[in-house]
Amino acid sequence: MSAHSTSPRTTSAHTVRPAGPRTRTVGPGDLLRLGVFGLRTRPGRVVLSALGIAIGIAAMIAVVGISSSSKAALDRVLDALGTNVLTVTKAQGFGEVAPLPTTAVESVLRQPDVQAAAGVGEAKDGRVYRSPFVPAAETKGVGVMTTWGDVPAVLGGSLAAGRWVDPSPDAPAQAVLGAAAAENLGIDRLRPDTAVWIGGQRVQVVGILAPMQLAEDLDNQVFVPRGFAASLGFDGHPTAVYTRVDPERVAAARDVLANAVRPDRPQEVGVTRPSDALAAKNATDDSFTGLLVGIGGVALLVGGIGVANTMVITVLERRAEVGVRRALGARRRNIRDQFLVESLLLSFLGGVAGVVIGLAVTITFAVGQGWPVAIPLWAVGGGLAATVVIGGVSGLYPAARAARIPPTSALAAV
Structure with a gap:
């Protein structure tokens, strides 16, 4: 290469740059x-x-x-009430099905996965009125049920006022009102003289339930002791048994409860989970x-x-x-x-x-x-x-x- 030659990058006084405007890119x-x-x-x-x-x-x-x-x-x-509550009733869709045995609650309580259980039974002839002067036809759909055990405790419910009905069979006549039943009967608070008329007699109200999230069908019911319910058409058979089981054993308990209640005809027993209905x-x-x-x-x-x-x-x-x-x-x-x-x-x-x-x-x-x-x-x-x-x-x-x-x-x- 000649000594007079220069690199393309070398500038000198004789270098001529291209003429014209510089273009600028439009940026973001x-x-x-x-x-x-x-x-x-x-x-x-x-x-x-x-x-x-x-x-x-x-x-x-x-x-x-x-x-x-x-x-x-x-x-x-559901976290407050729990998803480990199972309801045992007679199966639906099998034609004529016999009611649950009178020993259904005891049979359920004997199962190892069961933590607590309580039952209710219907008093078919029970009619509830605010006073003896209310016409017989104005029942407002309020029903009468009896109980085994502490139903609100098993269902995660609570009492808005008073206490739960005495579950012993020979308890004196008394009543606990469901939330909707209390509203329909016009009772918004509990006083010492609060009473309703059931079966033609005055019955003291000892408690009012708060709404039951896991058993809304109980809200329009009045609960009485079993001895008193016998005079109102109660036949001794529970209509539903509410069971709280081990949370880790819900599926296993669900499989065995029907056999425990009725070993001879387990297909006539239905076991459901109330939380499934909410879901x-x-x-x-x-x-x-x-x-x-x-x-x-x-x-x-x-x-x-x-x-x-x-x-x-x-x-x-x-x-x-x-x-x-x-x-x-x-x-x-x-x-x-x-x-x-x-x-x-x-x-x-x-x-x-x-x-x-x-x-x-x-x-x-x-x-x-x-x-x-x-x-x-x-x-x-x-x-x-x-x-x-x-x-x-x-x-x-x-x-x-x-x-x-x-x-x-x-x-x-x-």
């Missing part, structure tokens, strides 16, 4: 500032378009949040939740269409701006990215507003119902992600249309 910060500027110039249209997105996201957040709070409240109830009720509510989420999705789709419509109109109104930028050297992808960022920002603002509204509705409703507030993080994150997707999809066509505007056509509108 520039696109964000352009997007914010585009939205600020049309605040009214931006608010109306974002409102469509906000309504859809708020509906979805509120529905999911309220449903989750309801489930949390149910879980709290089934909650599953029914889930179907309505799915329907409401679908409605929220439709609202979200409508909001996306509104964003697309807004962006198309924005492109038409800003043809001159696009033309000037193209004439100054802006590339098609720069124009496309600018309008796409505006669409994403518009949808994101609507999504944030929708999340705030949805959270406020959920918290207000849950607190009003006395539920714990439970809002899944996936619902909030999914709602914001949905707005980004909708914003991107809604802005693709307007952004591509803006990028295809020729500089000469746009400048003609100036």
Whole structure:
């Protein structure tokens, strides 16, 4: 190589640099500032378009949040009451089935997995009235039952006032009212002289039950001792035996209780778990939740269409701006990215507003119902992600249309 030759990287006084303007790449910060500027110039249209997105996201957040709070409240109830309660009754759907044996409660208590048990039996001829002057036909559906053991304790219930009925067979006539029975009879508090009329005689009320979550059918019943119930048509057979078993042995206890109660015909004995009914009720509510989420999705789709419509109109109104930028050297992808960022920002603002509204509705409703507030993080994150997707999809066509505007056509509108 000659001594006078120089490296391509070597500069000298005789080096001539290429002439012409330097091109600057449009960065993310520039696109964000352009997007914010585009939205600020049309605040009214931006608010109306974002409102469509906000309504859809708020509906979805509120529905999911309220449903989750309801489930949390149910879980709290089940945790307090326990899911280890089994109910033994005569089987349904087998035609003529004999009642449970008179020894059913004792048979259940002998099982090793059983921690506690109590039973109730129906007094078919029992009629309860507030006073002897009430017409005989006005029973208000209040029934009479007798008991074996402490039924509220086994079912996780409690007494709103007073004490539980004396379970011994020879106990004197006395009555404990279920929550609904007390309301139907017009008894809202317990006094020393509080009494009802059963079987033509005055019976002192010694207690009022709180609502029974695991056995709502007992709420409209009046409970009396077995000796007194015998004069009211009680045949000595329990209609239901409530059993609290070892929480780790629920399935095993469920399999043996029918044989324990009636070894000769176990198929005529039904064993159910009350908490399953509460869970089934909650599953029914889930179907309505799915329907409401679908409605929220439709609202979200409508909001996306509104964003697309807004962006198309924005492109038409800003043809001159696009033309000037193209004439100054802006590339098609720069124009496309600018309008796409505006669409994403518009949808994101609507999504944030929708999340705030949805959270406020959920918290207000849950607190009003006395539920714990439970809002899944996936619902909030999914709602914001949905707005980004909708914003991107809604802005693709307007952004591509803006990028295809020729500089000469746009400048003609100036």
